[in-house]
Amino acid sequence: MSENVLKLENITMQFGGVVAINDLSLEVNKGEIVSLIGPNGAGKTTVFNVITGVYEATNGAVYYEDKMILSNHPQGKMKKMYAGTDAGKFSDVMTKTPDRITSLGIARTFQNIRLFKSMTVFENVLTAKHMLRKSNLFGAALKLNHREEANAREETMQLLERLGLDDVKDELATSLPYGKQRYLEIARALATKPKLLLLDEPAAGMNPQETMALTAFIKSIRDEFDLTVFIIEHHMNLVMDISDRIYVIDFGKLISHGSPEEVQNDEAVIKAYLGVSEEDE
Amino acid sequence: MKKSRTDMIFNLSLVALIFAAVIIVENIPGVNPMLSTVLKKGSIYALVAVSMNLLNGFTGLFSLGQAGFMLLGAYTYAVITIPDSAREKVYMYVKEGSAVSRAWFDNISNALHMSEDVSKLLIMIIGMLAGGLIAAFFSWLIGLPVLKLKRDYLAIATLGFAEIIRAIFQWDKLGPVTNGSNVLRNFPTFKTAVFPLTVSALCILFIVLLINSTYGRAFKAIRDDEIAAEAMGINLAHHKRLAFVISSFFAGIGGALLAMFQNTLQATPFKSAMTYEILLIVVIGGIGSISGSIIASFLYISASEWWLRGLDSGKFLFIESPAVLRGGFRMVVFSVIIMIIVLFFRKGIMGEKEISVTRFLKLFKKKDEKNKEI
Ligand SMILES: Nc1ncnc2c1ncn2[C@@H]1O[C@H](COP(=O)(O)OP(=O)(O)OP(=O)(O)O)[C@@H](O)[C@H]1O
Ligand SMILES: [Mg+2]
Numbered sequence: 315m316s317e318n319v320l321k322l323e324n325i326t327m328q329f330g331g332v333v334a335i336n337d338l339s340l341e342v343n344k345g346e347i348v349s350l351i352g353p354n355g356a357g358k359t360t361v362f363n364v365i366t367g368v369y370e371a372t373n374g375a376v377y378y379e380d381k382m383i384l385s386n387h388p389q390g391k392m393k394k395m396y397a398g399t400d401a402g403k404f405s406d407v408m409t410k411t412p413d414r415i416t417s418l419g420i421a422r423t424f425q426n427i428r429l430f431k432s433m434t435v436f437e438n439v440l441t442a443k444h445m446l447r448k449s450n451l452f453g454a455a456l457k458l459n460h461r462e463e464a465n466a467r468e469e470t471m472q473l474l475e476r477l478g479l480d481d482v483k484d485e486l487a488t489s490l491p492y493g494k495q496r497y498l499e500i501a502r503a504l505a506t507k508p509k510l511l512l513l514d515e516p517a518a519g520m521n522p523q524e525t526m527a528l529t530a531f532i533k534s535i536r537d538e539f540d541l542t543v544f545i546i547e548h549h550m551n552l553v554m555d556i557s558d559r560i561y562v563i564d565f566g567k568l569i570s571h572g573s574p575e576e577v578q579n580d581e582a583v584i585k586a587y588l589g590v591s592e593e594d595e
Numbered sequence: 596m597k598k599s600r601t602d603m604i605f606n607l608s609l610v611a612l613i614f615a616a617v618i619i620v621e622n623i624p625g626v627n628p629m630l631s632t633v634l635k636k637g638s639i640y641a642l643v644a645v646s647m648n649l650l651n652g653f654t655g656l657f658s659l660g661q662a663g664f665m666l667l668g669a670y671t672y673a674v675i676t677i678p679d680s681a682r683e684k685v686y687m688y689v690k691e692g693s694a695v696s697r698a699w700f701d702n703i704s705n706a707l708h709m710s711e712d713v714s715k716l717l718i719m720i721i722g723m724l725a726g727g728l729i730a731a732f733f734s735w736l737i738g739l740p741v742l743k744l745k746r747d748y749l750a751i752a753t754l755g756f757a758e759i760i761r762a763i764f765q766w767d768k769l770g771p772v773t774n775g776s777n778v779l780r781n782f783p784t785f786k787t788a789v790f791p792l793t794v795s796a797l798c799i800l801f802i803v804l805l806i807n808s809t810y811g812r813a814f815k816a817i818r819d820d821e822i823a824a825e826a827m828g829i830n831l832a833h834h835k836r837l838a839f840v841i842s843s844f845f846a847g848i849g850g851a852l853l854a855m856f857q858n859t860l861q862a863t864p865f866k867s868a869m870t871y872e873i874l875l876i877v878v879i880g881g882i883g884s885i886s887g888s889i890i891a892s893f894l895y896i897s898a899s900e901w902w903l904r905g906l907d908s909g910k911f912l913f914i915e916s917p918a919v920l921r922g923g924f925r926m927v928v929f930s931v932i933i934m935i936i937v938l939f940f941r942k943g944i945m946g947e948k949e950i951s952v953t954r955f956l957k958l959f960k961k962k963d964e965k966n967k968e969i
Contacts, residue, residue, distance in 0.1 A: 366826060416828035428823035430816050432883075432947065441812040445828030451837065454808035455801060463809065506828050 317344040318380055319510050319542045325374035326398035327360055334360045336566040337399050347543040349557040357566040358546045359425055362512050366422055367412040373398055378418055384408055417445055421508035423499040425515045429487040435498055436483040440470045442505035477501045492519050513545040517552050525549050529556050621787050629901040634788035639852045641892035642795040644876040645802055645885055646845035652883040653806055654838040655818030657750045659870050661846050663757025666865035667733055668726030668847025669854035673779040674772060676722040681781035686774055694771035715783050723851040730847025731840045738836045754867055764862045784855040791852050798845050803885055814838050879936055880943050887945030903929055
């Protein structure tokens with residue numbers, strides 16, 4: 315169980331003078347479901363954006379399956395402005411665009427749903443299969459890749475059936491109810507055949523029943539698709555039920571870490587949430 | 596699956612029908628010569644509009660370089676294909692004469708004992724392909740820096756590129772190749788509309804196939820949401836560049852066809868006004884609709900070259916009033932019509948939809964069902 319899938323080492327993300335993540339180190343091991351929680355604006359989404367290459371961390375390194383995939387240290391103007399620690403620790407500079415990260419096997423969903431607006435449910439998922447193509451442009455245009463295309467369509471259909479979206483497959487993605495859009499985002503991420511799935515507040519906007527169903531669903535896909543899941547969530551019931559381990563951050567800094575019981579009883583966490591913890595959104 | 600097959604068969608037979616009609620119409624003596632002009636120029640504009648739509652409509656990159664890439668295609672075509680025997684006269688204002696020769700092709704053609712027709716067709720095809728490739732090459736070169744720019748800046752940069760290209764092609768120092776600001780002529784051209792229609796149809800067919808392929812889906816994903824597309828493993832820089840290069844390739848082919856249509860070639864008409872004309876066609880037809888672009892091209896050319904001609908020459912429909920209907924009035928009316936279209940049909944004729952018999956048939960079925968209910 316201790317095979318390392320994702321590791322963050324001393325990550326600091328500074329926007330101008332704002333330190334959004336401050337010296338954050340964490341690990342996610344194979345087959346685990348790990349949660350990242352913290353009050354609004356704590357820097358959770360920013361952590362995902364650093365891992366997926368949307369932002370370039372100011373300092374620190376990211377490892378995927380024990381290989382360094384991203385690394386940086388304060389450079390240029392940032393050298394003077396840098397307000398974090400460990401400035402001298404990292405000498406490598408390694409950057410990747412988000413598509414490269416995805417092709418390594420890390421897929422994500424977005425907190426503010428980002429579906430392809432002009433496409434149907436089916437097309438949204440099928441589009442995510444583009445990454446796995448072997449055909450070139452001419453082969454694809456002249457339909458020499460019909461086997462690959464048929465394969466992609468079949469896998470897409472299977473995914474939609476698995477996620478209960480097959481009955482709405484020809485509807486515009488944006489016409490779906492909110493909850494189904496969240497499932498569609500997960501379907502689209504799964505279509506890239508990831509090993510590590512990053513979910514950014516998948517239960518946002520869901521009622522307690524829906525949240526419970528989602529909790530069971532995430533567990534089941536973890537087993538079925540052999541996934542490791544790193545999840546940001548505000549619904550504490552879901553977090554406590556689902557997580558093998560939990561990381562808590564506040565103002566970009568790690569304030570607690572451990573099993574659900576340990577974190578629940580941690581003074582620092584209770585203080586940070588100041589009674590906000592059991593709220594229902 | 597079955598639905599798209601019906602549509603495909605319908606579309607193919609539609610194309611076949613149009614071709615048959617064109618051949619018949621062109622061979623009837625005394626047919627309005629304007630019709631022939633509309634068919635030729637309309638098919639050329641259709642190709643260029645579709646190529647612009649691929650970029651602006653399907654990939655969401657707002658580029659205004661179309662005229663520049665057409666100019667590259669047109670000049671490449673003309674410079675390559677002018678027969679050597681005519682070069683001295685064509686380049687007579689250039690001290691050094693023509694620096695280009697097509698002897699390489701004539702030698703091959705002679706060695707293979709090609710008939711004159713075959714030889715002419717072949718050099719036309721070579722010239723067009725070269726035109727497309729040169730346009731594609733230049734778009735590949737400027738693509739990397741330019742495509743990083745956001746919306747408005749991309750438009751400005753491509754527009755600037757087109758203007759610079761036009762200025763460079765008129766530069767004296769390039770005279771031995773481009774003939775400076777003098778007219779290029781005597782390159783092989785087509786007589787009937789069958790040639791431009793065929794070339795356009797083949798090119799548009801390729802673009803349609805591409806749009807319906809996995810690459811087309813990637814382009815649309817970029818248009819819909821760049822961040823999500825990237826997160827789904829679509830390399831933005833690579834795919835934007837692909838769309839830009841392919842669009843420019845077909846704009847280059849369109850430019851070569853336009854040179855043939857005009858019989859002579861000069862850089863001056865390839866102004867930004869030409870790009871706006873094509874943008875207008877794309878908007879009128881519907882951004883993101885191929886059939887819309889095609890229909891709008893023929894309507895636009897018909898209106899500007901034919902139906903509204905009378906407005907400039909004093910006679911329109913039954914009105915005869917030389918005082919009002921004189922030079923320039925056509926453009927006034929034309930602009931008003933276009934403004935009305937853009938104001939009241941925001942999504943163009945077709946929106947993002949395509950012509951489809953199955954949808955058409957469904958419409959009828961629904962009506963039938965309604966009637967039954969009543
Ligand atoms: N691109 C950016 N430029 C400047 N500041 C940013 C940027 N992105 C995030 N921030 C700042 O980083 C901090 C953390 O934001 P982030 O979105 O990561 O919070 P979060 O924990 O996901 O909050 P929420 O629970 O509301 O989703 C905020 O103060 C935000 O203003
Ligand atoms: Mg967030």
